[in-house]
Amino acid sequence: MFFQQLVNGLVSGCVYALIALGYTMIFGILGIVNFAQGEIYMFGAFGAVTVYAATGSLALAILAGLGAACLVGVLLERFAFRPLRGTHPLVPLISAIGASILLSSLARFFFGPEDRPFPHEFSAATYTVFSAHITGMQLTIMGISAALMTALWLFLTMSRHGKAIQAVAMDSDAARLSGINVNRAYVATFLSGSALSGVAGMLMAVYYNATSPTMGLLPGLKAFSAAILGGVGSIPGAIIGGLVLGVAENLGAAYLSSNFKDAFAFIALVLVLIIRPRGIMGQRK
Amino acid sequence: MSAYVFHVLIMVSIFAILSLSLNIIVGFAGLVSLGHAAFFGIGAYASGLMMIRGMGFVPALFLAGLCTAALGVALALPALRVKDDYLAIVTLGFGIIVVMVLMNLEVTGGPDGLVGIPPAALLGTPLYSKPGFLALTLGFLLVMILSVYALKQSRIGRAWAAIRDNDVTAMFMGINIYYYKMLAFIVSSFWAGLAGSLYAHYTAYINPQTFGMHTSIQILSMVVLGGIGSITGSLLGAALLVVLPEILRPLADYQDIFYGALLVTMMVFRPQGIMGRVKITEIFGKK
Numbered sequence: 001m002f003f004q005q006l007v008n009g010l011v012s013g014c015v016y017a018l019i020a021l022g023y024t025m026i027f028g029i030l031g032i033v034n035f036a037q038g039e040i041y042m043f044g045a046f047g048a049v050t051v052y053a054a055t056g057s058l059a060l061a062i063l064a065g066l067g068a069a070c071l072v073g074v075l076l077e078r079f080a081f082r083p084l085r086g087t088h089p090l091v092p093l094i095s096a097i098g099a100s101i102l103l104s105s106l107a108r109f110f111f112g113p114e115d116r117p118f119p120h121e122f123s124a125a126t127y128t129v130f131s132a133h134i135t136g137m138q139l140t141i142m143g144i145s146a147a148l149m150t151a152l153w154l155f156l157t158m159s160r161h162g163k164a165i166q167a168v169a170m171d172s173d174a175a176r177l178s179g180i181n182v183n184r185a186y187v188a189t190f191l192s193g194s195a196l197s198g199v200a201g202m203l204m205a206v207y208y209n210a211t212s213p214t215m216g217l218l219p220g221l222k223a224f225s226a227a228i229l230g231g232v233g234s235i236p237g238a239i240i241g242g243l244v245l246g247v248a249e250n251l252g253a254a255y256l257s258s259n260f261k262d263a264f265a266f267i268a269l270v271l272v273l274i275i276r277p278r279g280i281m282g283q284r285k
Numbered sequence: 286m287s288a289y290v291f292h293v294l295i296m297v298s299i300f301a302i303l304s305l306s307l308n309i310i311v312g313f314a315g316l317v318s319l320g321h322a323a324f325f326g327i328g329a330y331a332s333g334l335m336m337i338r339g340m341g342f343v344p345a346l347f348l349a350g351l352c353t354a355a356l357g358v359a360l361a362l363p364a365l366r367v368k369d370d371y372l373a374i375v376t377l378g379f380g381i382i383v384v385m386v387l388m389n390l391e392v393t394g395g396p397d398g399l400v401g402i403p404p405a406a407l408l409g410t411p412l413y414s415k416p417g418f419l420a421l422t423l424g425f426l427l428v429m430i431l432s433v434y435a436l437k438q439s440r441i442g443r444a445w446a447a448i449r450d451n452d453v454t455a456m457f458m459g460i461n462i463y464y465y466k467m468l469a470f471i472v473s474s475f476w477a478g479l480a481g482s483l484y485a486h487y488t489a490y491i492n493p494q495t496f497g498m499h500t501s502i503q504i505l506s507m508v509v510l511g512g513i514g515s516i517t518g519s520l521l522g523a524a525l526l527v528v529l530p531e532i533l534r535p536l537a538d539y540q541d542i543f544y545g546a547l548l549v550t551m552m553v554f555r556p557q558g559i560m561g562r563v564k565i566t567e568i569f570g571k572k
Contacts, residue, residue, distance in 0.1 A: 098548025
């Protein structure tokens, strides 16, 4: 029972971590919270499910999901955030909330309010470790998440664009003076953050075999809590925060009350804010 | 006038109380709350439960306001340790938790909600007529406008403005920012609780869904549309966002597209709202 909940928690934790990475990168570079991150996740899932239903090809579906998520991310950056740069944090915050409502209601308009299945079977095999049953899909989710996190790390530390993002996050004026195209760094941040969220959305769509216009709301909020838990702006923090949150939530649901499963994330958040506002890995508040 | 017109006017005045109360937090004190509908809901449930158990309308109404204010304190104690985006997410989480609790408790009727709430009564006479109830809500709205206006001009209002414009400077001026921020939450949640009570006794039936995030966003849209910090703006925002959906009833499914687009476009093109004279960006200054 304990190990089973631990595995289930790690699986949802991986997904929270992927979304939390998007939050934390955008916060690190722009100092704003992209409240529409959950909607990017949702559009990734819908893009994939729509193309999969039409073509039956998984490769095309993944491409479409990635494309949809990145497109939404870039549009958000261009129209909801770029015009508001340098204003009080409340302004982009309200704009982001608006964008989030707009995107989820547009999805309901285009895809209908009911759940759509994503009927792809990965592998029916289950493995038993310490009395916990791990399905092939769960292994896939953990594997893909780990690979993406490594890829993100390499991108940020090795590539030109990644280094530009880090430079702008440290000091955007100094970065601009050293000839870095700051706008391009913002777009690169939104693109990589959106791609991660889009993948998370697709993985969850297959895992639960369902997509719906509101599917991004709770994972989005919980991932934000995970980002704060780990320390906003910290990449390892987002990963640790996501995993801790996923495990805590599943154990809480199993041992305390499953009715309040969704509340644990926010209770954890309030506790962190009281005890250690800068989060587990945060350097400063 | 038909009963329908009275119904719309009653909803306008209830939402005007709500948007004005949120304006105290957002516009006066420069904080943010995305869980305002939870206060509305606490007031509605508290008042409904007390009256179902035999309490009179007037004590139930004010006790509901006080209960909600107490909950406002309970939220503000942890929430005010943080600001801006963090505060937004904490209040949002608070809103979600309140709805979840209302859904799962037995005393609140769970997802089915609370049925058979007695009507409002003044001096022992139940108020069944819509014009009568409208007079009651308008009376409350009037008292609220006057008191909020007085509050805005007072020492407290000036302290809020100072905190909103620059909290560090305000602190150096000797303003106890924690106390004044707390006060904003208390006053705001008290009025939201009263609005909830009025709503519960008007509709006689409440369920948790009414008080979810959708309503919180709706109230925030009213404040933003009318103009953050403007009293007339909050009234106008409430009137527009209650009346427009009634007129556009055939397009009810697209309401949320409209709210979302409205918030983004207002922030990008007219952050000061319809009635605002100063840009929110100027009020708040550069970060």
